[in-house]
Amino acid sequence: MSQDNQLAEQSSTEQDLQILPQMITAWKAVHAEADTLKQHLREKQVKQKALEEVIMRTMKKHQIGALDLKASNGRLSRKERKAKETMTPKKMTEWLGEFLKSEENAKKAVEFMDNKRGVKVLERLTFEEL
Numbered sequence: 038m039s040q041d042n043q044l045a046e047q048s049s050t051e052q053d054l055q056i057l058p059q060m061i062t063a064w065k066a067v068h069a070e071a072d073t074l075k076q077h078l079r080e081k082q083v084k085q086k087a088l089e090e091v092i093m094r095t096m097k098k099h100q101i102g103a104l105d106l107k108a109s110n111g112r113l114s115r116k117e118r119k120a121k122e123t124m125t126p127k128k129m130t131e132w133l134g135e136f137l138k139s140e141e142n143a144k145k146a147v148e149f150m151d152n153k154r155g156v157k158v159l160e161r162l163t164f165e166e167l
Contacts (some may be wrong), residue, residue: 126151136146 052053103114122128126147133143
C-alpha cells in the first residue's frame with residue numbers, strides 16, 4: 038500500500054471517529070422518536086380494531102354486505118377470506134403422526150426439518166440506560 042493511501046485511510050478513520058458522537062446522538066433521537074410513533078400507532082390500531090369489531094358485528098346482525106358512504110364518497114364492504122392455520126412444530130408432529138401412523142417417526146421428521154432450517158444472522162443497535 039502506498040504512503041498516500043495509508044494517509045488517506047488514516048485521516049478517513051480519524052474523521053469517522055470524530056463524527057461518531059454526533060451520529061450516535063442523532064441515532065438516539067431518531068430511535069426515541071420512532072418509539073413514540075410506534076406507541077401512537079399501536080394505540081390507534083387498538084382503537085381501529087375495536088371499532089371494526091363493533092361495525093362488523095352490527096353489519097352481520099343486520100345482514101349488511103356493504104354500505105355506501107356519501108360523506109367520504111366511498112364504500113365500506115364486509116368481506117370474508119379463509120386463511121390456513123400456522124404450522125407449528127406441535128401441529129406438524131400431530132399431523133405427521135396421523136399420516137405416518139407413528140408419533141415417534143413424526144417427532145423424528147419434525148426434528149429433522151427443524152435441524153435443516155437455515156439460520157439468519159440479524160444485527161441491530163440497541164441502547165441501554167446506565
